[in-house]
Amino acid sequence: MTPLLEARGLSRAFGHVQALDEAEFDVRAGEVVALVGDNGAGKSTLVKALTGNLEADRGELLFDGRPVSFTSPAQAFALGIEVVFQDLALAPHLNPVQNMFLGREIPRRGLLGRLGFMDERAMRERAEAGFRDLGGTVTDLTARVGEMSGGQRQQIAIVRAITWADRLVFLDEPTAALGVVQTRHVLDTIKRVRDKGIAVVLISHSMPEVLEVADRVQVMRLGRRVAVFEGADTTVEQLVGAMTGGIR
Amino acid sequence: MSLVQRLSRLQSVWILGVLVVIVVLFSIAAGQRFLSTGNFSLISQNIAVWAVLGVGMTFVIITSGIDLSIGSVLVFSSVVAAKVMAAVGGDGWSTASLGIGAALLSGIAWGTLNGFLVARARIPALIVTLGTLSVALGLAQVLTGGIDIRSVPESLTDFNTYIKIVGIPALPFVALVTVVAGAIVLHRTRFGRYTYAIGSNQIAARRMGINVERHLIGVYGLTGALAGLGAVLALSQFGTTTIAGQSLTNLNVIAAVVIGGTSIFGGEGSIFGTVVGLFIPAVLQAGFVIIGVESFWQGVAVGSVLVAAVFVDQSRRARAQRGASSTRKERT
Numbered sequence: 001m002t003p004l005l006e007a008r009g010l011s012r013a014f015g016h017v018q019a020l021d022e023a024e025f026d027v028r029a030g031e032v033v034a035l036v037g038d039n040g041a042g043k044s045t046l047v048k049a050l051t052g053n054l055e056a057d058r059g060e061l062l063f064d065g066r067p068v069s070f071t072s073p074a075q076a077f078a079l080g081i082e083v084v085f086q087d088l089a090l091a092p093h094l095n096p097v098q099n100m101f102l103g104r105e106i107p108r109r110g111l112l113g114r115l116g117f118m119d120e121r122a123m124r125e126r127a128e129a130g131f132r133d134l135g136g137t138v139t140d141l142t143a144r145v146g147e148m149s150g151g152q153r154q155q156i157a158i159v160r161a162i163t164w165a166d167r168l169v170f171l172d173e174p175t176a177a178l179g180v181v182q183t184r185h186v187l188d189t190i191k192r193v194r195d196k197g198i199a200v201v202l203i204s205h206s207m208p209e210v211l212e213v214a215d216r217v218q219v220m221r222l223g224r225r226v227a228v229f230e231g232a233d234t235t236v237e238q239l240v241g242a243m244t245g246g247i248r
Numbered sequence: 249m250s251l252v253q254r255l256s257r258l259q260s261v262w263i264l265g266v267l268v269v270i271v272v273l274f275s276i277a278a279g280q281r282f283l284s285t286g287n288f289s290l291i292s293q294n295i296a297v298w299a300v301l302g303v304g305m306t307f308v309i310i311t312s313g314i315d316l317s318i319g320s321v322l323v324f325s326s327v328v329a330a331k332v333m334a335a336v337g338g339d340g341w342s343t344a345s346l347g348i349g350a351a352l353l354s355g356i357a358w359g360t361l362n363g364f365l366v367a368r369a370r371i372p373a374l375i376v377t378l379g380t381l382s383v384a385l386g387l388a389q390v391l392t393g394g395i396d397i398r399s400v401p402e403s404l405t406d407f408n409t410y411i412k413i414v415g416i417p418a419l420p421f422v423a424l425v426t427v428v429a430g431a432i433v434l435h436r437t438r439f440g441r442y443t444y445a446i447g448s449n450q451i452a453a454r455r456m457g458i459n460v461e462r463h464l465i466g467v468y469g470l471t472g473a474l475a476g477l478g479a480v481l482a483l484s485q486f487g488t489t490t491i492a493g494q495s496l497t498n499l500n501v502i503a504a505v506v507i508g509g510t511s512i513f514g515g516e517g518s519i520f521g522t523v524v525g526l527f528i529p530a531v532l533q534a535g536f537v538i539i540g541v542e543s544f545w546q547g548v549a550v551g552s553v554l555v556a557a558v559f560v561d562q563s564r565r566a567r568a569q570r571g572a573s574s575t576r577k578e579r580t
Contacts, residue, residue, distance in 0.1 A: 053455060074457035089455040091448035093515035094441075102445055103456035105438050116437035 002065040004029045004199050005081070005168060010049055010059035011223075019045040020056065021223035027168065032190060032200045034210040034231070037220035038243050043203050044086065046220065047170050051083045052076040074103075080166030086173045088157040092146025096138055097127040099145055100160045130159045136185055150177035158189065168199045175209065187213055207236040219243055259509025259561045260521030266553070267524055267531065274535035282538050291534050292420035293408075295526045297322075297485065299423040300478045301501045302522040303430035304359075304471030309505050310434075311467055312447040312514025313366060313373040317358065318475045319497030320384035325354040325479035326489045327388045330397040339402040347404070347483070352476040358384055359472015363465035381498070388491055398488040408484040419481050426477065431519035443467060447514025500529070503550065507557045528553060 003026035012020040019042050027033045037043050048054035050061065052070030061068050063079055070076050073083075090099050101123045107113030124141065131138050136155040138148070145153055154177055161169050171190070175183040190200050190213050204210050210217055214231040219242040227242040274282045281287070301318050308315045329351035336343045358380060365376040411418040434440035442463050445453040454460050482490055508525030510517025529550040536543050 072457065073455055077457055083455075085455065087451070089449070089452035091445045091452050091515070093444060093448040098441065098445075102441075102453070103458045105441060107438075116433075116439050118436070118438055118441065 001028060003027060003062070004064065005050065006062040006065075007046070007050060008060050008062070010046065010056045010061075012045060012049060012054065012056045018223050020049065020059075022059070023220070023223060024225045025050065025218060027199050027201055029167070029199055030194060030197045031215040032194050032202060032213050032231075034214035034217045035201055035203045035220065036205075036207070036210055036217060036239060036243060041220040041243070042223040043220055044172060045223075047083060047172055047201070047203065050076075051081055051170060053083070077104075077164065080164075081168045081170070082161035082165035083170040084154075084157045084161045084172060084174055086176070088153055090145050090153055090157060093144055095144055096131070096141045096156045096159075097124050099156055100127050100130065100163065104164065126163070127159075130163045131155070134159050134185065134189060136182070151179065151182045154178060154186075155182070158186065162189070162193050162198070165193075165198055168201070169193060170201045170203070172203045173205070174202070175204065175206065183209070207239055210239070211236065221245060258518075258521075259557070259564075260518050260524055262560065263507055263509060263521065263528070263557060264524050266557075267528055270528065270531055270535070274531070274539065278535065278538045282535060287534055287538070289417060289420075291527070291530045292423075293417055293485070294533075295530045296419040296423040297478045297481045298497070298501050298504065298526050299523060300426045300474050300481060301471075301497065302504055302526055303426055303519055304474035305501050305505045306430070306508075306510055306517055306519055306522045307434065307443055307467045308373075308471050309502070309510050309512060310443050310447045310514060310517045311464060312450075312512075313464070313468070314377060314502070314512075315359075315362060315468065315471050316374065316377040316498045316502075317362060317380040317384060318471065318478070318501060319494035320381045320388070321355055321358040321472055321475040322479045322482060322497065323489065323491050323494050324358065324384040324388040325351040325476045326483050327391050327397065327491070328354045329479060329483060330400060330489050331391065333401055333404075334397065334399050341403045344401045344404045347401070348480050351479040351483075352473055355472040355474070355476020355479065356469055357472070359469040359475065360465060362472065363468030366468060367461040367464035385491075388489075392489070392491065394491065396489045396491055400483050400487050404480075404484045405487045408481075419485060422477075422481060426474065427519055427523055434519055439463075439466070444515055447511075447516075449515075501526075503554050504529070507554055509557075509561060511561075512558075 005027050007023060007025040010020050010023040011018070023042060023046055025046060035043050035046070045054065049056045052073040052075050055071065061070070068079070091102065094102070106119045106122045108117040108119045127141055131141070134155060138152050138155050145156060154174060158171070158174060174186050178186065187209060190202060194200055202210065202214060211231060211234060216231055217229040217234060217239060218225055219227040219239065221243060229238060301322070305315060305318065329347035332350040333343050333347035336346055362376055362380055365371050366373045407418050413421040416424065434443065442453065442458050445458065446460055446463060450460060504525035505517070505522045506512060506525070507528060508518065508521025508523070510521060529546060532549050533543055533546045536545055
């Protein structure tokens with residue numbers, strides 16, 4: 001089966017630091033892949049390179065088996081790839097609806113739309129539907145995101161990503177700021193997204209979480225992929241061993 | 249959250265209250281002399297040029313930028329316009345429209361240069377526009393030998409003196425149209441939305457696929473174009489270029505924008521607030537003259553209002569942030 005998105009020999013250096021060193025990666029349609037590794041293993045850099053937020057020095061990307069290159073996030077969006085960044089990439093002065101449609105505002109019909117006027121009502125309705133589906137705690141869609149809690153912000157970023165993703169969602173530490181109940185929500189959401197046929201790449205430090213939802217686990221260390229496990233028959237010890245280099 | 253609560257959180261609403269209080273106080277002190285149509289007509293005429301500049305400045309400050317060069321760009325544009333009109337000759341509207349075109353082009357050119365240096369060369373806006381402030385004024389002086397050009401076509405000066413549109417003198421009318429158009433673009437269009445987004449979180453805007461550099465060049469270009477329009481209005485108002493007369497224009501406009509609740513850190517603000525912020529110094533000035541207080545006190549009052557307004561705004565915002573973590577806790 002051809003992977004949905006595949007990276008071959010991806011390298012990127014920041015000065016003397018080799019953040020990515022011939023890194024490999026692949027995710028298949030409709031599966032949840034966990035990307036794990038110790039701090040500084042290159043996970044976030046890899047995600048940026050896979051989503052048009054960072055250009056690699058070397059290496060190639062294949063989408064549906066065809067070579068692609070991303071020089072901007074918009075090109076990844078066009079292929080149905082979305083990201084929830086660790087920093088969430090939300091504008092604190094804008095409300096959840098405005099954040100959700102940022103860069104993708106629905107224009108008004110006709111001439112007004114061409115002049116840049118936006119269909120606020122259509123955007124609000126779609127956003128309401130999205131937040132209802134997630135079943136989270138974001139209830140006031142007119143308040144500023146900056147005045148909301150960490151958990152609510154996280155939900156906004158997640159709803160935004162799964163609303164726009166047709167093929168693939170990257171989630172960089174989506175549960176780091178969340179409590180028990182909301183973590184549950186996010187994990188359920190991940191499964192629901194996968195059941196819709198959208199692939200999910202989950203970056204997480206929580207091994208039990210990873211083993212619960214991931215179909216496969218790819219382990220990174222020192223900028224390269226060092227192991228791939230099937231989710232079902234893997235133990236936390238195996239993962240930690242691969243992450244730290246204790247087990248080969 | 250109710251509409252009243254939402255409104256009460258806006259700096260522009262508080263500052264409108266301050267303006268109303270000032271107007272009431274002067275009305276009590278000076279009565280009809282202050283409340284007359286003539287007085288307010290004069291006030292609106294005095295702030296017309298600044299209002300046009302203030303629209304552009306509001307956009308720039310919302311992106312968390314600054315444009316110190318508007319006064320100099322206004323001077324340069326008015327010099328270019330005056331030169332063009334003198335070269336063509338005549339007092340009619342055809343001459344004037346060539347001058348207007350020249351002023352707008354000159355403004356757009358300076359603004360685009362500012363935007364390019366800020367967005368692409370990544371030089372801080374404060375430095376870029378401090379530089380163009382000096383360069384534009386210097387070049388205007390080179391072009392004129394430092395002597396104001398007084399040959400402005402009559403059609404342009406008559407526009408200010410005689411023409412009224414729906415009862416409003418021409419200059420304030422042009423300013424009003426600009427202000428309304430600016431507010432619509434800022435609050436209702438994608439261009440405005442991106443302006444807020446970039447000022448709020450530039451990295452997020454970039455990650456969401458917004459072409460931040462192009463947008464910033466557009467915002468500074470718009471500000472330049474409005475400085476060009478301001479140049480035309482100033483020529484119409486004074487019948488001469490004002491080479492030495494614009495050195496504090498930038499600071500007065502920035503003060504008005506900030507008094508009106510636009511955050512110098514970006515991400516929030518409104519054109520309405522800027523207009524209120526312009527009226528406060530203008531009303532103070534007019535009122536002081538009428539009640540016989542030396543108009544020097546205007547500077548004292550405006551400076552104090554500026555600092556007080558920002559202080560009140562900041563502490564209110566800090567309270568809102570603390571409130572976010574305690575009272576707005578998630579229901580889990």
